[in-house]
Amino acid sequence: MRADRLLKMMLLLQTRGKHTAEALAEMLEVSVRTIYRDVNSLSISGIPIYTEKGPGGGIQLIEDYRTSLTGLSEEEVKALFMLNVPGAMTSLGMAEDIQTAMLKLSAALPKSLQHAQAGVRQRIIIDEEWWKAGHDRAPSFLKSLYQAVWQDRCVKVLVEYGFGYRTERILEAYGLVSRGEKWYLVSGVANQMKVFSLQEFVSLDVLEDKFLRKKDFDLAAFWQSWLASRGIEQHGFQCHLLVRTDVFGAFRNLAGVQILSMEKMPDAEQYLVSLWFENFSHARATVLGFGNAVEALEPLALRSSIADYARQTLKLYEE
The missing domain is CATH 2.30.30.520 (SH3 type barrels.)
Structure with missing residues (x-):
């Protein structure tokens, strides 16, 4: 796989500039000696690569050496680099292929478009962590x-x-x-x-x-x-509730809720339910909306917050 390594070294130097031999060796998982042999091979093949010795030195390509990629607009570059590696592709073992492809694209961008690439990840994230969410329309603004x-x-x-x-x-x-x-x-x-x-x-x-x-x-x-x-992990906020049987059908069909387990209580009037909500606020609002038909058991922070909201509401209407 030496050809792949040589290509990856070139792309790294094009996109990220000068590197020490030690840094390249670590990224490419080879010895420093192998890196120097690769540099020599690239040089012999006509690639304008050279090394600088001493403090601040390293391996680099001649400035402005890159394969030109034309035809992309700035908005198209922004859209491309907004993408993360999809979870499904990672599961199939293709994450490294996608990352290499994006590295090649990055290396080929002309300088006039590189600022668009650099700015994307500080402004936009597509977080693909999943929950059973509702199909909310994107706001008009x-x-x-x-x-x-x-x-x-x-x-x-x-x-x-x-x-x-x-x-x-x-x-x-x-x-x-x-x-x-x-x-x-x-x-x-x-x-x-x-x-x-x-x-x-x-x-x-x-x-x-x-x-x-x-x-x-x-x-x-x-x-x-x-x-x-906020305790939001892979699926969101986890909690344990007691849900009355007469509202359980409506409860289990709520958007943004994923039930992990449920057990009918001995009195047959309630279910003990372990589930994920999208976040803490969603859990609190949902439980409050069901009144005395749903009781939060754990975590204590959720139970305390619901009690505080209930006290505030009661005080408002008593005055």
């Missing part, structure tokens, strides 16, 4: 928001929270994430990063004002951290 993200613009949104409460906010449009069949906006608010589901937005207007994007902001790392902080 999604395309406008997409442009705002690319142009580092602020947006004015009308947000609707639980119980119909609405408030207007100005957000810095950092990035968009598609997870399941839902879209999320990662935004800057008062020097903090926050995540909003686009379903919470009643309206959205793109402002002329631009914001200064944090240079060290990593959208993928932030998204994973945000998911972890």
